[in-house]
Amino acid sequence: xxxxxxxxxxxxxxxxxxxxxxxxxxxxxxxxxxxxxxxxxxxxxxxxxxxxxxxxxxxxxxxxxxxxxxxxxxxxxxxxxxxxxxxxxxxxxxxxxxxxxxxxxxxxxxxxxxxxxxxxxxxxxxxxxxxxxxxxxxxxxxxxxxxxxxxxxxxxxxxxxxxxxxxxxxxxxxxxxxxxxxxxxxxxxxxxxxxxxxxxxxxxxxxxxxxxxxxxxxxxxxxxxxxxxxxxxxxxxxxx
Amino acid sequence: xxxxxxxxxxxxxxxxxxxxxxxxxxxxxxxxxxxxxxxxxxxxxxxxxxxxxxxxxxxxxxxxxxxxxxxxxxxxxxxxxxxxxxxxxxxxxxxxxxxxxxxxxxxxxxxxxxxxxxxxxxxxxxxxxxxxxxxxxxxxxxxxxxxxxxxxxxxxxxxxxxxxxxxxxxxxxxxxxxxxxxxxxxxxxxxxxxxxxxxxxxxxxxx
Numbered sequence: 001x002x003x004x005x006x007x008x009x010x011x012x013x014x015x016x017x018x019x020x021x022x023x024x025x026x027x028x029x030x031x032x033x034x035x036x037x038x039x040x041x042x043x044x045x046x047x048x049x050x051x052x053x054x055x056x057x058x059x060x061x062x063x064x065x066x067x068x069x070x071x072x073x074x075x076x077x078x079x080x081x082x083x084x085x086x087x088x089x090x091x092x093x094x095x096x097x098x099x100x101x102x103x104x105x106x107x108x109x110x111x112x113x114x115x116x117x118x119x120x121x122x123x124x125x126x127x128x129x130x131x132x133x134x135x136x137x138x139x140x141x142x143x144x145x146x147x148x149x150x151x152x153x154x155x156x157x158x159x160x161x162x163x164x165x166x167x168x169x170x171x172x173x174x175x176x177x178x179x180x181x182x183x184x185x186x187x188x189x190x191x192x193x194x195x196x197x198x199x200x201x202x203x204x205x206x207x208x209x210x211x212x213x214x215x216x217x218x219x220x221x222x223x224x225x226x227x228x229x230x231x232x233x234x235x236x237x238x239x240x
Numbered sequence: 241x242x243x244x245x246x247x248x249x250x251x252x253x254x255x256x257x258x259x260x261x262x263x264x265x266x267x268x269x270x271x272x273x274x275x276x277x278x279x280x281x282x283x284x285x286x287x288x289x290x291x292x293x294x295x296x297x298x299x300x301x302x303x304x305x306x307x308x309x310x311x312x313x314x315x316x317x318x319x320x321x322x323x324x325x326x327x328x329x330x331x332x333x334x335x336x337x338x339x340x341x342x343x344x345x346x347x348x349x350x351x352x353x354x355x356x357x358x359x360x361x362x363x364x365x366x367x368x369x370x371x372x373x374x375x376x377x378x379x380x381x382x383x384x385x386x387x388x389x390x391x392x393x394x395x396x397x398x399x400x401x402x403x404x405x406x407x408x409x410x411x412x413x414x415x416x417x418x419x420x421x422x423x424x425x426x427x428x429x430x431x432x433x434x435x436x437x438x439x440x441x442x443x444x445x446x447x
Binding site: 005009012013015016019020023042045046049050052053056057059060063064066067070071073074077078082083085086089090092093094128129130133134136137138139140141142143155156157158159160161162163164166168171172198228229230231232233234235236237238 | 340
């Protein structure tokens with residue numbers, strides 16, 4: 001009896017030790033912990049960059065309109081055929097405003113807490129950047145003519161990423177609710193989006209009321225031009 | 241004696257269950273690293289914004305220069321030609337070449353991770369990306385999954401090994417893709433048996 005008692009406690013001790021060691025070996029991500037005034041200073045800096053970004057983006061849109069208008073004047077003077085080529089490229093690259101029928105998709109966080117109050121990016125009540133990427137990819141696979149998220153025009157090289165609980169589209173902050181507009185064949189796009197096997201995560205979380213996900217057909221959507229930068233300095237044309 | 245033994249057993253069991261709960265919580269946190277999106281902090285957020293604003297300022301400077309040239313009769317046609325050349329490179333309507341990285345993914349892979357890989361490359365500054373020879377541009381139909389799990393891109397079925405090319409600043413692309421917590425790191429956790437490789441190249445051509 002005494003021996004079995006000692007044996008039981010020895011085994012329990014070993015098990016506890018194993019779990020303790022295992023625990024210390026777990027590489028759980030550590031949350032950063034700053035003094036509050038330092039965090040405040042960082043947030044102020046962040047806000048100043050965001051304010052600057054919105055100013056710069058609106059300036060880009062205005063300058064692109066100015067370029068467009070100057071090009072029209074050149075065309076009327078010279079009757080150059082290059083102008084139509086240029087317009088074709090602009091349409092391909094998302095530099096022309098698009099209007100037409102399509103879908104408006106709204107995906108929103110659960111409403112128990114605000115996004116700022118949640119510290120854990122993997123919170124199932126939060127819309128993830130990967131959710132937005134999957135929806136945009138499905139729309140693109142359904143041959144959408146133009147897509148935007150919260151008025152940010154999406155082009156092929158638009159990154160959709162996240163930093164902590166913040167979602168960035170074209171490296172610009174966007175906040176929930178996320179409204180995705182897509183111009184194109186509404187029925188085809190709707191058929192893809194309603195297929196639960198193509199968006200399993202989103203439908204599973206919606207079923208548990210973790211997130212909101214609504215789709216509406218729209219007749220007159222307007223999607224503005226891409227307002228980011230287009231860099232091609234590493235690209236060289238192959239001469240034929 | 242019996243009472244002491246009971247207290248001892250109760251205390252041990254409590255301690256043990258305490259460890260079990262802590263351990264389960266740790267697993268939850270570890271599993272988070274397998275998420276499709278990387279975790280980052282306010283420093284990275286500020287860094288990204290700062291770089292983005294620099295890029296936007298550079299774009300503004302280019303556009304102001306274009307407006308100036310277009311308003312100058314002698315330079316206007318040249319400005320239009322320059323813009324057409326730039327858009328030709330970006331639109332995917334002509335073959336392009338440049339430095340960058342080539343990645344190979346050999347083994348099991350899935351559509352969501354392919355979407356993430358392409359996204360990560362553009363996020364790291366790639367100016368052109370192709371998957372198994374198909375360049376990703378605005379007119380490319382997105383990725384799709386066939387019933388047997390194969391990946392479809394622009395109407396073509398992709399098969400392993402997948403080759404992903406990206407043109408851009410090669411060193412930056414290489415380091416960001418391979419960084420701890422980066423896409424390769426997350427991908428290796430999601431598909432442990434899949435072999436991945438990345439190399440920098442002086443010249444990559446995309447047709």
